[in-house]
Amino acid sequence: MRAGRLAATLAPGLAVLSAGCDGVQSALSAYGQESAHAATLFWIMLLGGSGIVVFVTAATCLAIFGNSAMKRLVSRERSVVAAGIALPVAVLSALLVYGFWMLDLDPPPDGFEPIRISVVGEQWWWRVIYRADDGSTIETANELRVPLGRPVELELTTADVIHSFWVPPLAGKVDMIPGQANTLRFTATSARIVRGQCAEYCGGAHALMGFYVVVESPASFLSWLAGQRADAQSTDAAGAELFLAAGCGGCHRIRGTGAAGTIGPDLTHVGSRLSIGAGVLRTGPDAFARWIASHAVLKPGNRMPPFGVLSDAETDGLAAYLATLQ
Numbered sequence: 001m002r003a004g005r006l007a008a009t010l011a012p013g014l015a016v017l018s019a020g021c022d023g024v025q026s027a028l029s030a031y032g033q034e035s036a037h038a039a040t041l042f043w044i045m046l047l048g049g050s051g052i053v054v055f056v057t058a059a060t061c062l063a064i065f066g067n068s069a070m071k072r073l074v075s076r077e078r079s080v081v082a083a084g085i086a087l088p089v090a091v092l093s094a095l096l097v098y099g100f101w102m103l104d105l106d107p108p109p110d111g112f113e114p115i116r117i118s119v120v121g122e123q124w125w126w127r128v129i130y131r132a133d134d135g136s137t138i139e140t141a142n143e144l145r146v147p148l149g150r151p152v153e154l155e156l157t158t159a160d161v162i163h164s165f166w167v168p169p170l171a172g173k174v175d176m177i178p179g180q181a182n183t184l185r186f187t188a189t190s191a192r193i194v195r196g197q198c199a200e201y202c203g204g205a206h207a208l209m210g211f212y213v214v215v216e217s218p219a220s221f222l223s224w225l226a227g228q229r230a231d232a233q234s235t236d237a238a239g240a241e242l243f244l245a246a247g248c249g250g251c252h253r254i255r256g257t258g259a260a261g262t263i264g265p266d267l268t269h270v271g272s273r274l275s276i277g278a279g280v281l282r283t284g285p286d287a288f289a290r291w292i293a294s295h296a297v298l299k300p301g302n303r304m305p306p307f308g309v310l311s312d313a314e315t316d317g318l319a320a321y322l323a324t325l326q
């Protein structure tokens with residue numbers, strides 16, 4: 001009866017807690033081999049730690065409130081040595097060995113070449129470069145697509161300050177450090193969209209430096225990649241001209257057009273990405289117009305200059321053009 005009441009009391013709380021763990025950006029979601037290891041490690045450490053807390057609290061209660069026989073029991077030298085030295089040494093050593101064993105992650109399966117992607121942290125967005133075996137590259141930004149069940153190898157670097165690349169549902173966090181290339185390997189185990197976030201304070205707009213990772217079947221990944229390799233497909237010639245006339249091409253590349261800038265995100269297929277501004281807005285014509293007109297408000301401090309000189313018609317024209325860049 002009392003156990004039933006306890007369960008009834010705890011159930012809503014536990015439901016709320018576990019709902020919070022089901023998020024697109026939760027380390028406990030475990031939608032990748034590596035994050036599954038991390039989640040298991042978390043639960044084992046939590047259980048082990050809780051057990052120790054319960055044990056220590058019980059011993060303390062006995063020492064304070066117990067009768068004289070119990071007090072004598074806990075204050076015996078043998079009890080102190082056993083519970084105060086032997087037990088912690090055994091438990092902590094076991095957890096340490098287990099933690100090291102866990103760190104030794106599964107090697108990629110033989111004969112399975114990883115998908116190689118370079119991700120460069122920039123204040124405050126992500127440059128993403130797919131590297132094919134023949135040395136050719138395809139650049140995009142603020143979104144990763146990876147095939148389900150295939151090992152992925154990320155080369156993580158930075159163009160400016162320290163950033164930290166973290167997609168909690170897929171893998172652990174790895175810093176992007178000036179002058180150094182770090183490697184992160186993971187294999188996604190569930191086809192879905194998850195979210196990542198810069199996890200190291202990198203200046204003003206750090207909190208607005210997110211991105212999405214789309215995990216999809218190997219077949220749709222390959223057709224997406226082929227689409228990305230192609231030049232821009234827009235037939236909106238007036239929009240393309242306006243883009244150059246407004247000076248956008250000085251910072252943004254749109255392959256197949258005269259826009260060849262590399263300071264900002266590559267926009268060749270920006271209309272097909274889930275978000276713009278590194279996770280700030282969901283993509284769509286409205287979003288492009290809002291970004292051009294008020295990005296300094298939507299993402300304060302970002303490195304794109306304000307374009308107050310553009311008329312509403314020009315802004316809408318540019319937005320419509322960007323939306324055609326599928």
Ligand SMILES: [Cu+2]
Nearest residue numbers: 198200202206
């Ligand atoms: Cu950051």
